[in-house]
Amino acid sequence: MSDNKRRTALVTGASRGIGRAIAVRLAKAGYNIVVNYSGNEEAANETVSLCKKENVDSIAVRANVSDFAEVEGMIKTAIDEFGRIDCLVNNAGITKDKLILGIKEEDFDDVIAVNLKGVFNTIKQITPIMLKQKSGNIVNISSIAGLCGNFGQVNYAASKAGVIGITKTIAKELASKNIRCNAVAPGYTKTDMTAKVREDIFEKAIAAIPLKRVGEPEDVANLVNFLASDESSYITGQVINVDGGLLM
Numbered sequence: 001m002s003d004n005k006r007r008t009a010l011v012t013g014a015s016r017g018i019g020r021a022i023a024v025r026l027a028k029a030g031y032n033i034v035v036n037y038s039g040n041e042e043a044a045n046e047t048v049s050l051c052k053k054e055n056v057d058s059i060a061v062r063a064n065v066s067d068f069a070e071v072e073g074m075i076k077t078a079i080d081e082f083g084r085i086d087c088l089v090n091n092a093g094i095t096k097d098k099l100i101l102g103i104k105e106e107d108f109d110d111v112i113a114v115n116l117k118g119v120f121n122t123i124k125q126i127t128p129i130m131l132k133q134k135s136g137n138i139v140n141i142s143s144i145a146g147l148c149g150n151f152g153q154v155n156y157a158a159s160k161a162g163v164i165g166i167t168k169t170i171a172k173e174l175a176s177k178n179i180r181c182n183a184v185a186p187g188y189t190k191t192d193m194t195a196k197v198r199e200d201i202f203e204k205a206i207a208a209i210p211l212k213r214v215g216e217p218e219d220v221a222n223l224v225n226f227l228a229s230d231e232s233s234y235i236t237g238q239v240i241n242v243d244g245g246l247l248m
């Protein structure tokens, strides 16, 4: 078991992309980091190494966030190792894009299971720990698609709108217990997820962004770090866009 006086953050889907950037940013801020992933062990171990370079402790834990029992196992491992969870970042997410006529029932169910039920699974099981600690901080990664919808993303937009509903509910239920909960809604961000988008569609999307560039994972990570810190101690239940001005 590691030095459990240090604050600990658990970041889901931290093997790659935005989750990795969040893990490294929180490590820089001094948190021990639990790096969750679903299958890519090598990438998760790389994130662990990057976090350790910031002189904190870090472990990788495989768990499918859509599976309640696997999440329970992940949380047990985190507590056995670090003794506490101060910050939970629900970042794990997938896309299975198709227009409404082409989308299959399982494409809807799979995306809801990871992006929405996954957020429920972690919050449901980490809340008792935060209540016992008498403090905690939850940041959920939504998407601007959850605020404005998007072609081909009926499943994804529904899941991300649902994450906002969870965020506001948890913020209301737990504010009096010194637990804050906020959501971040990124726009187009440079990761494996957006690498799947057709190039001409992506170029068109960037042209519509007032700041004229795609977001970097670190743009999202910086806001998550702020929301996780005491500098945002009077902010809860909010959804903050990191989208280069796209949605204004």
Ligand code: NAP
Residues within 6 Å of the ligand: 012, 013, 014, 015, 016, 017, 018, 019, 036, 037, 038, 039, 040, 041, 043, 063, 064, 065, 066, 090, 091, 092, 093, 094, 114, 141, 142, 143, 144, 185, 186, 187, 188, 189, 190, 191, 192, 193, 194
């Ligand atoms: P990404 O590069 O595709 O990475 C996804 C991460 O989630 C990986 O670490 C992956 O783990 C993990 N993951 C996937 N399914 C999982 C599951 N069932 N259980 C646990 N972990 C799982 O995605 P990203 O672009 O960084 O996106 C991160 C978050 O930001 C997502 O919630 C996404 O919806 C949101 N977002 C992204 C954008 C964007 O433009 N990129 C915009 C708005 C919102 P493995 O490596 O093990 O597969």
